[in-house]
Amino acid sequence: MPQHRPAPTRVCRDCDGFPVVAITTGTRLPDGTRTTIRVACPACHGTGTAPLARVARRLGPVSSRQEVAR
Numbered sequence: 653m654p655q656h657r658p659a660p661t662r663v664c665r666d667c668d669g670f671p672v673v674a675i676t677t678g679t680r681l682p683d684g685t686r687t688t689i690r691v692a693c694p695a696c697h698g699t700g701t702a703p704l705a706r707v708a709r710r711l712g713p714v715s716s717r718q719e720v721a722r
Contacts (some may be wrong), residue, residue, distance in 0.1 A: 662702040667693035671700035 663669040674688040681687060692698030 662704070664693060664700055664702050666695035667700065669700045671698045672695055690706040 661669075664671065671693045672673055673691055677687045677689060679687045693700070697703065
C-alpha cells in the first residue's frame, strides 16, 4: 500500500509556525494572575506561514527593489 505524503507547508523561518507568543510582564493582577502581552512575529505578521515562492521571485531581492525606487 502506498504511503501518503502530506502537502508541503510554508512555515515561517523566523517563528517556526508559532506566530504569536504570550510574554509575562512580571506584574500580577489583584486576582493573582500574571499580566501578559501578546506579541506577533514581525516576519509573517502573525500568520505562521511564509509567502509563496512565486510572489517572492516576482518581487526580486530587496536591494534591486530599492534601486528601482530611487
